[in-house]
Amino acid sequence: MTSPQGVGARLGFRLVGVEIRVEGLVMTYGDVRAVDDVSFTVAPGEFFGLLGPNGAGKTTTLEMIEGLRKPQSGSVRIDDHEPWRREPALQRRMGVQLQSSSFFERLTAREQLDTFGALYGVAAGRTDEMLEQVGLVDKAGVRTEDLSGGQKQRLSIACALIHDPEVVFLDEPTAALDPQARRNLWDVLRTINASGRTVVLTTHHMDEAEVLCDRVAIMDAGRILELDTPAALVRGLDAPVRISLAPGTLSVDDARAIAGGDPVTADDQGTTITTREPSRVLTALAQRDALDGLSVKGASLEDVFLELTGREYRA
Numbered sequence: 035m036t037s038p039q040g041v042g043a044r045l046g047f048r049l050v051g052v053e054i055r056v057e058g059l060v061m062t063y064g065d066v067r068a069v070d071d072v073s074f075t076v077a078p079g080e081f082f083g084l085l086g087p088n089g090a091g092k093t094t095t096l097e098m099i100e101g102l103r104k105p106q107s108g109s110v111r112i113d114d115h116e117p118w119r120r121e122p123a124l125q126r127r128m129g130v131q132l133q134s135s136s137f138f139e140r141l142t143a144r145e146q147l148d149t150f151g152a153l154y155g156v157a158a159g160r161t162d163e164m165l166e167q168v169g170l171v172d173k174a175g176v177r178t179e180d181l182s183g184g185q186k187q188r189l190s191i192a193c194a195l196i197h198d199p200e201v202v203f204l205d206e207p208t209a210a211l212d213p214q215a216r217r218n219l220w221d222v223l224r225t226i227n228a229s230g231r232t233v234v235l236t237t238h239h240m241d242e243a244e245v246l247c248d249r250v251a252i253m254d255a256g257r258i259l260e261l262d263t264p265a266a267l268v269r270g271l272d273a274p275v276r277i278s279l280a281p282g283t284l285s286v287d288d289a290r291a292i293a294g295g296d297p298v299t300a301d302d303q304g305t306t307i308t309t310r311e312p313s314r315v316l317t318a319l320a321q322r323d324a325l326d327g328l329s330v331k332g333a334s335l336e337d338v339f340l341e342l343t344g345r346e347y348r349a
């Protein structure tokens with residue numbers, strides 16, 4: 035497991051934002067151990083992801099970190115404060131993404147932001163800044179209930195950021211968004227983190243965790259199964275690489291000769307060599323001028339998850 039400080043140094047974080055230390059966290063509901071002895075540390079300025087299927091315990095963990103639930107046992111420290119005590123000084127440093135149902139009724143996007151801003155005593159100009167940052171300038175006068183799902187998600191993130199917090203908590207921020215809206219929101223989240231804030235996000239999208247997060251904790255059934263950078267998790271899997279050739283590029287016999295014992299499959303989509311020696315295979319393919327239309331696919335976080343849990347992903 036990579037230490038958060040080590041990751042911070044390697045990724046060149048500016049050491050601002052808060053540090054979060056979670057130790058032996060437990061929450062049970064009746065017979066269900068929703069969170070079962072969860073421990074991790076999030077470094078200042080880190081983009082940290084809790085990844086897992088429905089019911090893994092991500093939201094319950096996040097709510098204990100946010101101070102919305104008091105842990106039954108274990109502890110959460112945000113820069114040495116216990117969030118469940120709801121100290122105003124700490125609250126001001128935290129941004130919690132609201133569910134869109136928590137907006138004030140019948141207000142426009144601008145009025146929502148003005149209202150949240152007034153609660154924190156921030157300057158009026160901040161609303162325009164936030165509308166700009168989340169790409170909602172042209173929707174400023176639209177009532178919240180008339181915004182699309184993606185626009186509501188972006189507005190809820192803007193509300194969480196209105197008081198310029200040092201740490202931002204986001205619970206499945208891209209749930210139910212179309213692919214384009216998801217990618218737009220990823221850009222917003224990257225900008226938030228690039229400005230030095232600590233970001234903690236839950237998601238059940240593997241690709242999202244892989245592209246956004248510095249480190250990812252893979253959770254299932256209340257426990258953390260693995261925690262590391264996405265690249266280290268994938269590397270640790272030591273999975274073979276799939277090299278696919280377009281139909282007609284190479285005969286199956288030639289592919290088998292190059293594969294030298296590695297598995298080769300062929301269908302009307304083309305021929306695939308699955309190998310742990312991609313450079314040897316690619317060199318041989320180049321020598322035969324067989325690189326046109328070639329695709330190379332390594333393992334992904336999804337493969338890591340399947341390896342860890344030994345079963346189908348239940349997103």
Ligand SMILES: Nc1ncnc2c1ncn2[C@@H]1O[C@H](COP(=O)(O)OP(=O)(O)OP(=O)(O)O)[C@@H](O)[C@H]1O
Binds near residue numbers: 066087093
């Ligand atoms: N208030 C509650 N009362 C009883 N059981 C609960 C409560 N909240 C959560 N649970 C149970 O605890 C477990 C973890 O739920 P949690 O919402 O933390 O998971 P999650 O990973 O966030 O899932 P999702 O992706 O569906 O939001 C689930 O089995 C859930 O049914």
